[in-house]
Amino acid sequence: VITNEAYADTTKQFGMWVFLSMEGLFFGAIFFLYVAERFFFPEAFELGSHHLVTALASWNTAVLLTSSLTMALAVHFARELSTTSDKSRGKRNLVVLFLIATALLGITFIVLKGVEYSLDYREALVPGFNFAPKFAAPKELVLFFSLYFLATAIHALHLLIGVGWVFTITFGVARNPKEKAWAVRTDILGLYWHFVDIVWIFLFPLFYLIGGPQ
């Protein structure tokens, strides 16, 4: 038997998936730009990849994967919270704890990304602001760095929106844990968060790792 409530939950999840499909096409277009430009200028892409701060980005990848775990745990406990008749605050506190952990990890990622951008700026590798490579470079290198900043900045913007959304849900759950709707709200927030994580899972190797050892 499908209750009205379960039906409404499915609708919300379905809506989120449709939205994420469109986001997938949006990032798909950016990745296609990558394919096309790299097809024309493979050397510039290999060279550019050697001049990114790979160590920092690797730690950042770990940070983002960890935030996906804490988000998945938050979703798990939010579901338990909505089905439990237990009046203790334990479950609510777990949801709030893991949501805050997720938001903090997201902020950590954005801060480290900012540090990385400032290092790129110091190396004069930011097209439009300060682009004068200190090494012998073909002029197509500017394409690699333009694409790198375009893709990572749009990703960081998505993450920033995600962090704001996590805080909204956190305050909601903390204030009114008995409302059943937090389960599905946390659920669709989780879908969004994991999607942004997946985008980074592809950005990371395509920009930082393709050059191989130097």
Added chain:
Amino acid sequence: VKSLIFTYLMLMVLLVLTIGASKLQLGNLQTPVSIGIAVLKAALVLWIFMDLKESSTLIRIAAGAVLLWIFFFYFLAGLDIGLRVKPKAVSCTHIHGRYQETNRVNFEFAES
């Protein structure tokens, strides 16, 4: 909870693998290996964290549809890019009264 933590550990192992692989001389395999590991990681996140494992058919179709459209998109746009340029071959451009061979699409028409 156990499966979530196990998935996380798998993701971290794959992260270490992909970074490790980037330190090896893999030549032409560098990109396929990186993308292969990324696809595995994305699949883990989709299947376990985003719970496609337990989701209804409707939601699986919504998630799968994007792959289909991306395929059409990449296939058609890829044909354009791939056929416009013949990597080793030749676009003959008439510059300074003689034919000049180039091995890439000539973005420098305007300047020359």
